[in-house]
Structure formats: structure tokens, C-alpha cells
Amino acid sequence: EEVKALYDEAKKDIDNVISDAELKAEAAKVAETIAKLPATVDKALGNEDQFTAAYDAYKAYLELPGSAETDITGYLVFKSKMTDLKNYQKAAVEKAVKTISDPVTLADKDAVKAASDMYSKYSKYYKQYDETFMTKPSALTNAEKAVYDAEVAAVKQMILKLTDASTVEDIAAAKAAYEALSGS
Numbered sequence: 001e002e003v004k005a006l007y008d009e010a011k012k013d014i015d016n017v018i019s020d021a022e023l024k025a026e027a028a029k030v031a032e033t034i035a036k037l038p039a040t041v042d043k044a045l046g047n048e049d050q051f052t053a054a055y056d057a058y059k060a061y062l063e064l065p066g067s068a069e070t071d072i073t074g075y076l077v078f079k080s081k082m083t084d085l086k087n088y089q090k091a092a093v094e095k096a097v098k099t100i101s102d103p104v105t106l107a108d109k110d111a112v113k114a115a116s117d118m119y120s121k122y123s124k125y126y127k128q129y130d131e132t133f134m135t136k137p138s139a140l141t142n143a144e145k146a147v148y149d150a151e152v153a154a155v156k157q158m159i160l161k162l163t164d165a166s167t168v169e170d171i172a173a174a175k176a177a178y179e180a181l182s183g184s
Contacts, residue, residue, distance in 0.1 A: 017065050027071040030054075030061045034078045041084045045092060051085050052125065054078070059129055089122050090134050097140045104146035106154060112143045148181075155181055 018026070033054045038047050058078065061067055069075045096115035100108050119136060126133040158174040 013065055020066075023064060023066055024071070026061055026064060027067070027073075030057050031073040031075075033057050034072065034074050037078070037081065041081055041088060043088050043091075045085075045088055048085065048089070051081065055082055086126075086133070093119050093122065093134065093140075094137065097137050097143070100139070100143045104143045104150070106147065106150040108143065109147050109151070112140070112147045115140055116144055151181055 037050055037054055041047065041051060058069075058072065058075070061072065062069060072078075093115065096111070096118055100111045100115065104112065119133075119140060123133045123136075155174070155177045158170075158177055162171060162174055
């Protein structure tokens with residue numbers, strides 16, 4: 001099985017081999033994409049998608065057998081711009097984390113989710129290229145835990161308030177809140 005898997009992997013590489021002319025044409029396409037980018041990365045991340053699309057094309061090119069980043073005109077400047085982008089993304093995550101009040105309450109749930117989603121989006125993007133984005137801010141981890149603990153406390157209070165005189169709606173609301181936390 002191992003030999004077959006290695007054979008299949010090697011065959012895939014061989015099937016993806018392209019001529020030097022085709023390789024140069026692909027490098028030219030990537031270089032053209034890079035050349036069309038704005039001169040600078042927007043600190044507010046307004047042009048983030050343009051840069052990540054170019055980065056995707058750049059990384060796809062580098063996966064081709066026989067490719068090298070030196071084949072792409074302007075790759076050094078582009079890598080510098082991608083460093084700027086990553087730094088602005090990190091700053092955006094840090095800014096989102098700073099918007100969360102201290103101490104964290106259940107009212108901060110949306111702000112915590114927004115910061116967490118932003119961090120996850122960027123981490124996932126860079127992970128696909130075996131790159132790290134940034135260490136998750138401990139303030140974000142703590143805020144996520146605090147919001148979850150507050151949600152658990154709120155559900156416990158709903159359940160503790162239930163009595164034999166509780167309405168079907170009260171019971172349904174407590175059950176729905178519990179299921180939202182537990183996932184089942």
C-alpha cells in the first residue's frame with residue numbers, strides 16, 4: 001500500500017509537469033497579477049482581497065514542478081507587501097480584541113465572536129500555506145471563556161427558575177438555551 005501511495009504521488013507530479021515555455025507563461029501571469037496590485041496595502045484592509053488573490057496565484061505557481069519564485073518579476077516587492085498585509089491583519093485582530101470590555105460580560109458576546117472569527121479567518125488562510133499568522137491573543141482566549149461561562153450561568157439561572165408552575169414557553173426557552181450551548 002505504501003509503494004502504491006508513493007507511486008500515485010509520483011505519478012501526480014509527473015502528470016503536472018509542464019514545458020519550460022508553459023512554466024514561463026504561468027510565471028508571467030502571476031507577475032502580471034502582482035503588477036496590477038495597488039502600490040501599497042490599505043491599512044484598513046480595504047484591498048486585502050486583491051493581495052490574497054495574488055498570493056494564492058503566487059503560491060499555486062510555486063507548487064508547479066520546476067518553478068521558483070525568482071521566475072516571477074517583482075516577487076521581492078510583493079513579499080514585502082504581503083508582510084505589510086499580515087502586519088495590518090494582526091493589528092486589526094488586536095484592535096478587535098481591545099474593543100472587548102474588561103471585565104467581559106455576556107453583552108460582549110458579539111464583539112468576542114467578531115474578534116474570534118477574524119483571528120480564525122486569518123489563521124486558516126495562512127495555515128493552508130504552512131505559515132503561522134500569529135499566536136492567539138490570551139485576552140481573546142480569556143474573553144471567549146468568560147463569555148461561555150456567562151452563557152452557562154445564564155442558562156443555569158433559566159433552568160433553576162423553572163418550577164411546576166412554569167409555562168411551556170419558559171421550559172422551551174430554557175431547553176433552547178441549553179441546546180444552543182451544548183450543541184444537542
